Amino acid sequence: MSSFEWFTRMENAIRNNLPELSAKFNAHEIQLKTNSTELHPSFSFYMEDDEIIYEFCVIQFDPVNQELYSYYYNDEYELHSKVLFSELEEITTFVYDAFVEFLSEFDEELENDHAYDWNEEDDYFDEDYSNELPYSDIEVSDENIEWITNDKHIEIEQNWGEHHYSIHLKLGVNIDTSDGLLYRSVLTENEEGEEIQETSFLSFKKEETSYLLDLLNSYVNHIGQEGLL
Known part of the structure; x- marks a missing residue:
């Protein structure tokens, strides 16, 4: 595609x-x-x-x-x-x-x-x-999430340094439902040099884990074949 x-x-x-x-x-x-x-x-x-x-x-x-x-x-x-x-x-x-x-x-x-x-x-x-849109059903707070990994921080440069991304990842478990929760926060700058932070959450069931791993492995294999790794 x-x-x-x-x-x-x-x-x-x-x-x-x-x-x-x-x-x-x-x-x-x-x-x-x-x-x-x-x-x-x-x-x-x-x-x-x-x-x-x-x-x-x-x-x-x-x-x-x-x-x-x-x-x-x-x-x-x-x-x-x-x-x-x-x-x-x-x-x-x-x-x-x-x-x-x-x-x-x-x-x-x-x-x-x-x-x-x-x-x-x-x-x-x-x-x-x-x-202010009533769209997400994911409830996230320190009280109902147990974070089970250390914070992962990644710095990425794209287009020869024109775009810089600071990415913060961590994984947790919803204490109430036992669902997994992936936290991803991206800090970058707009054209005016102002910092923009985008925060997102991916909630998933235990039964989805193997499928998510397969998807991630497929992605890694694909970009490896394309010579992008």
Whole structure:
């Protein structure tokens, strides 16, 4: 699969499903625009009202790791987390939840005569509309997780030093469910030199362990055959 083949196939699938998704919101139409010129190309979902564009959800594509992802903010743990998508249904569910959350806030602002013009907001993606999404069921706290490994820290340089990543990994066990939990935190910089931290969790059942190991071994074997190790 070429670097952007999945991005292109998913774009076509999303566009085909948008009319059905929009039909759930009688007076509003969800629209989509893409930007393939970014380092991580993006799907941007927006609504237009009185010739004003309101962007409420952004999903990005990592061509190196072949990941489609977005972010949400967990109020309870005050944590920004990265959400990974593996299929169309996960994306449409995420967009639906984001739009419901946005419309709730949007209607409230209209009632108060304080609607925002998202075209004029430089930091729209940091606003509550796009971050506070009721999406993740993973509950993480020091009380219910037993960390069973030492912290692993990795420094990665890509493109001859243009991009630097500091990665922090550790593995734990959910005391309540006995599920495994992989913690991954990535610290990097944006084009303005500001630090960005992305934190994600992978929760898995004991029965999945052998399959995960097989997948990881397949990845290592593949990049070894391609001469990338």
